[in-house]
Structures are given as structure tokens and as C-alpha cells.
Amino acid sequence: MATTNPIKMGVIGVGVGATQIMPSMESLDEIELMAAADVNPRVRSAFQERHPDARVYDSASALCADPDVEAVWVATPNNFHSPHVVLAANAGKHAVSEKPMALTIAEAEAMVEAAARNGVKLLCGHTLGFSPPVMEMRRIIMSGELGPLKALNNWAFTDWMLQARQPEELDESVGGGVLYRQGPHQLDTLRLLGGGMVRTIRGTTGKWWPERNAVGYYSAFMEFESGATATVTNNGYGYAMTADLVPWSDEQGRGLIEGYTHDDRVRIRAELKAGTRDEFEAKDALRIGSDHERRFWRERPAEPPPWRPANLGILIATCERGDLRQSRYGLHVYKDGGVEDRPFAQARYNAGQEDLLELHRAVRDGAPVHHDGLWGMATLELITAIMESSRTGKDVRLTHQVPMAPEYGA
Numbered sequence: 323m324a325t326t327n328p329i330k331m332g333v334i335g336v337g338v339g340a341t342q343i344m345p346s347m348e349s350l351d352e353i354e355l356m357a358a359a360d361v362n363p364r365v366r367s368a369f370q371e372r373h374p375d376a377r378v379y380d381s382a383s384a385l386c387a388d389p390d391v392e393a394v395w396v397a398t399p400n401n402f403h404s405p406h407v408v409l410a411a412n413a414g415k416h417a418v419s420e421k422p423m424a425l426t427i428a429e430a431e432a433m434v435e436a437a438a439r440n441g442v443k444l445l446c447g448h449t450l451g452f453s454p455p456v457m458e459m460r461r462i463i464m465s466g467e468l469g470p471l472k473a474l475n476n477w478a479f480t481d482w483m484l485q486a487r488q489p490e491e492l493d494e495s496v497g498g499g500v501l502y503r504q505g506p507h508q509l510d511t512l513r514l515l516g517g518g519m520v521r522t523i524r525g526t527t528g529k530w531w532p533e534r535n536a537v538g539y540y541s542a543f544m545e546f547e548s549g550a551t552a553t554v555t556n557n558g559y560g561y562a563m564t565a566d567l568v569p570w571s572d573e574q575g576r577g578l579i580e581g582y583t584h585d586d587r588v589r590i591r592a593e594l595k596a597g598t599r600d601e602f603e604a605k606d607a608l609r610i611g612s613d614h615e616r617r618f619w620r621e622r623p624a625e626p627p628p629w630r631p632a633n634l635g636i637l638i639a640t641c642e643r644g645d646l647r648q649s650r651y652g653l654h655v656y657k658d659g660g661v662e663d664r665p666f667a668q669a670r671y672n673a674g675q676e677d678l679l680e681l682h683r684a685v686r687d688g689a690p691v692h693h694d695g696l697w698g699m700a701t702l703e704l705i706t707a708i709m710e711s712s713r714t715g716k717d718v719r720l721t722h723q724v725p726m727a728p729e730y731g732a
């Protein structure tokens with residue numbers, strides 16, 4: 323009888339990011355979630371309560387020493403992605419890295435080298451490049467239905483800077499700020515749709531609030547080897563929200579991660595200015611075992627909720643003979659013959675699901691990892707290039723770009 327032969331998986335860092343992925347790990351036949359590691363005793367006991375048979379460790383190295391764990395999902399803060407992936411690879415484990423894969427190209431190279439040396443798979447995961455609207459845009463672009471891709475325009479206005487943050491999330495030297503944290507969603511998506519090979523980029527970053535000394539804004543213009551161009555903007559300061567621009571919005575600009583309304587943001591801004599917000603408490607209230615986790619990531623309404631701009635924002639792909647943009651349950655396809663709304667058969671985005679299936683196919687069937695270490699490194703290169711361009715005021719010529727295989731998502 324055929325069996326999926328699930329990968330025995332451990333999570334390192336059971337934080338807010340991990341809470342979004344664990345439902346996919348629990349529901350997929352291809353994955354057996356058998357272990358977790360975290361330095362926070364509260365999340366360790368919440369994980370153990372939910373998974374009484376799982377093994378729970380207080381460090382990444384203890385989990386990696388478990389001979390039964392085959393693969394790890396690294397969801398620790400950004401500065402630990404590279405050391406934890408290298409640790410796991412050296413222990414013979416396959417690894418998925420949260421976004422961004424690392425802070426520097428040198429760190430990313432160390433991860434790629436460790437995976438290759440140990441003969442394990444490395445997948446750079448958890449970006450919205452895996453989400454249904456992006457995958458369907460890629461399929462239509464690759465099909466040639468609207469002619470060659472000419473331009474991509476992507477805008478995200480979110481309240482990232484108002485969400486509860488730990489100190490490392492706001493410190494650029496350890497991967498804090500919207501460019502490191504949200505850049506991977508947008509830049510992975512643009513590279514996926516544009517074929518992967520970006521030639522040059524000119525970018526700028528903004529750090530505008532004394533009470534939040536982190537990059538809260540970026541904007542960039544890039545040109546692909548194909549001649550197609552892309553613009554990208556991310557504003558995390560939470561005034562205007564791209565969520566307000568869709569007709570099915572509740573006009574409260576509700577963010578997806580924490581569900582704040584505009585009124586909530588007024589209060590939070592005042593608390594941040596006054597220095598009275600308890601961010602440790604507020605962040606922990608988003609993690610495993612919280613009411614927030616249950617409402618946002620574990621309740622499964624029978625009907626999938628309509629698409630909302632969330633962290634990727636609004637994206638319009640322009641081809642020679644038409645445009646594509648996200649719609650309520652699918653894509654609007656604008657072409658010479660008129661506009662069509664094409665709803666998806668499966669509109670629900672299950673975070674991590676496609677990443678985990680790609681890992682399973684690679685580990686069990688020897689299929690290629692499309693979002694491999696070199697792919698993640700090329701996306702990271704755009705992040706570091708935007709920083710450099712913002713400092714110098716000049717275009718940056720890219721040197722670490724790799725193409726996406728044409729058959730991916732076709």
C-alpha cells in the first residue's frame with residue numbers, strides 16, 4: 323500500500339511565526355511534528371500540552387542531537403537562522419529556514435555550504451510567494467496567455483511597526499525592521515513572477531520614529547535581465563492601510579496578524595510614544611496557547627475568508643496584452659476581450675503547506691528544491707542591495723541572482 327512516509331520534523335523557535343505553520347504540520351500526512359525547542363519555558367509547556375507525545379527541548383542543539391528528528395523548521399529570531407540551519411545540517415537534518423534566510427550573503431553561503439557538505443536539503447520558506455494569488459499569477463504569466471511580462475507593481479501599507487515587538491525585531495544589526503522581515507514576502511514574489519534574475523536595483527529605506535528606531539519603510543525600483551521592471555513599496559507605520567483599498571474591507575484597516583483597527587492603532591501609537599506599552603506581554607499574547615492563536619490560526623471557517631492585502635499588499639502584474647491583480651477569491655484578469663474574475667478552486671492559504679510539500683517531495687522523491695539556499699540568497703541580496711542603495715544613492719548591480727525553473731508552478 324502506498325504511504326506518504328511522513329518526515330519526522332522538529333520546530334526550533336515556537337514563536338508567532340511558528341504558530342502560523344504548525345497547523346499545516348499537524349494536518350499534512352507528509353509531516354509528523356515530533357519535537358520542538360524553545361528557550362521560553364511557557365511556550366515549551368504549551369507545546370507539550372498540545373502534543374503530549376512530542377519531545378520538547380530547551381535548546382536548538384538538544385533538538386538537533388535527537389537522532390529521530392529528520393528535518394527542522396527554524397523559526398527563531400532572524401540572527402539565529404544561519405547558525406541554527408548550520409547546526410541542523412551538521413547534525414544531518416534537512417532544514418527549512420524562516421524568512422529572511424540570513425542577515426548577510428556570507429551567512430547565507432555558510433548555510434548553503436553546510437547543507438551541501440552534509441547532503442541535506444535546505445528550503446527557504448514562509449514567504450507569500452507560495453500563496454494562491456501569486457502561484458496563479460505565475461501560472462498565467464508562464465502560459466503566455468497575456469504575452470510577455472512587462473512590469474510588476476507591489477504596494478503594502480501595514481501596521482508592522484505597531485505590532486508587539488521584541489528588541490531584536492527593531493534592531494537592524496540582528497535583522498530587525500520591515501526590510502529584513504517583510505522584504506522576503508515581496509521580493510521573493512517579484513522574483514518568482516519576473517523569473518528570478520534581477521539585474522539592477524535602486525532603493526531607499528526610512529526610519530522615521532524615535533520611539534521605534536527601526537526601518538519602517540522601503541521602496542525600490544528594479545530591472546530584470548528580461549527587461550521587465552518592478553516597483554515595490556512597504557510602509558509599516560500603520561496610518562493608511564492597503565487593507566482599506568479593497569471593497570470588502572470593513573474600513574477599520576484590520577491587519578491580519580493581530581487584527582488591530584484604526585482605533586486600536588491610535589491607542590498603541592500613544593502608548594509607544596509614552597513608553598507605557600508592555601511589549602513582552604503583548605507579543606506573548608500572540609504565541610502558542612493564546613486566544614489570538616486560536617482565533618487567527620486555528621479556527622477554520624467552512625468558507626475560506628476573502629483574500630486581503632495583508633503583508634504582501636496589492637500586486638499588479640502587467641503583461642504586453644493585459645494585467646493581473648488579486649480579487650476577492652481569485653484573480654482579476656484584464657485582457658483585450660474584457661475583464662474576467664477567475665476564482666480559485668482552493669482559495670485558502672495554509673501557511674507553510676506548499677513549503678512542507680516541496681520539502682517532502684525533495685526528501686522522499688528526490689525532486690528539486692525550487693526555493694533552495696541559492697534562491698533564498700538571491701532574495702536576501704535584494705534586501706542588502708536596497709540598504710546599500712539607500713546609503714549611496716546609487717543603483718546596485720546584482721551578482722547572486724538565480725533563475726526559477728520554468729516548469730515551477732506551470
Ligand SMILES: NC(=O)c1ccc[n+]([C@@H]2O[C@H](COP(=O)([O-])OP(=O)(O)OC[C@H]3O[C@@H](n4cnc5c(N)ncnc54)[C@H](O)[C@@H]3O)[C@@H](O)[C@H]2O)c1
Binds near residue numbers: 338362397488
Ligand atoms: N511574527 C510573525 O507574524 C511572523 C510570521 C512569519 C514568520 N516570522 C518569522 O519568525 C521568526 C521569529 O519571529 P516571531 O515573530 O515568531 O518571534 P517570536 O519571538 O515570537 O519567536 C521566536 C521564538 O524563538 C525562541 N528563541 C529565541 N532564541 C532562541 C534560541 N536561541 N533557541 C531556541 N529558541 C529561541 C523565542 O523564545 C520565541 O519563542 C522570524 O524570522 C520572523 O521573520 C514571523
